[in-house]
Amino acid sequence: MTPPTGLPTGVSRTAVLIAQAREAETARPDRLFSDPLAGPLIEAAGRIPAVSEAGRRAAQHFVLRTRYFDDRLLEAARAGVRQVVLLAAGLDTRAFRLDWPAGTRLFEVDLPELISFKEKVLADRGAQPACTRTAVAADLREDWPAALRAAGFDTAVPTAWLVEGVLMYLTPEDGARVLEGVELLSAPGSRLAVEHVNRAYIDLPQMAPAMGKLAATRAAWLSSVEDPQAWLAPYGWHAEIAHQADLAREYGRPVPAMADPAIVGSARIWLIHAVRRPVHS
Ligand SMILES: C[S@@+](CC[C@H](N)C(=O)[O-])C[C@H]1O[C@@H](n2cnc3c(N)ncnc32)[C@H](O)[C@@H]1O
Incomplete structure (x- = not known):
């Protein structure tokens, strides 16, 4: 195999x-999903060593x-x-x-x-996709x-959108423009799954080493959201928030330390699912 060109740098x-967390999960006998392409993508890109205990623990949340988004x-x-x-999409498969x-x-x-x-x-x-990709x-x-x-997206049919692990890298203004674009392209019946964080999460002392490393690699976190329902409502979405403690219970896993209120207080990584609000006449 010839080495790939354009190895991902900076925010990419x-x-x-994230792929490393999916690869590790894939090796577990009780895995919550299987991602056999994660390993080859990571090998080609070059592995990233964890910078801190918080970084290692973040993998539990990524899983x-x-x-949840699957x-x-x-x-x-x-x-x-x-x-x-x-x-x-990153290295999502x-x-x-x-x-x-x-x-x-x-x-x-x-x-x-x-x-x-x-x-x-x-x-x-x-690799052969299981859909038209x-x-x-x-x-x-x-x-x-x-x-x-231009790539063939059809504005006339409903869409399931996923915006995972990216909005924190955008300014509030750029994030708002992403949501405007999604709204513009969403036919009735569309759904939106999205992740964001609140300010308290960015400011956690445990996150300081990761934040420093991200900023040093041109991947600083630039925005946060305090009230996901109020944030998404103006774009026509009715949002529900999933708590990691409930997901951990549902999937039979420990509550990720970085999402455990007993450890991080009010700091939150928001996992959000939204449907289009009905249009009132
Ligand atoms: C943390 S990764 C998440 C990838 C994937 N969603 C996942 O959860 O595995 C962030 C991704 O956002 C992409 N990204 C960051 N800024 C972007 C921008 N301005 N436009 C398009 N993609 C961007 C990066 O290239 C990277 O793939």
């Missing part, structure tokens, strides 16, 4: 860290969030949604590892460098809706 390198996307598919968009109904079209949007790296590794392995190289701070439409 954070995708490797719960992966399974379940939300498959729920949307069961409800008849056949168009899926992963914004800032849901197109390959989930059991999509026939006719599902899935779009992955990420920065050009990440997309070209990922496509090369997947092509070298002959389209990778879209676009910057979420620019006109990504135009890029998505």
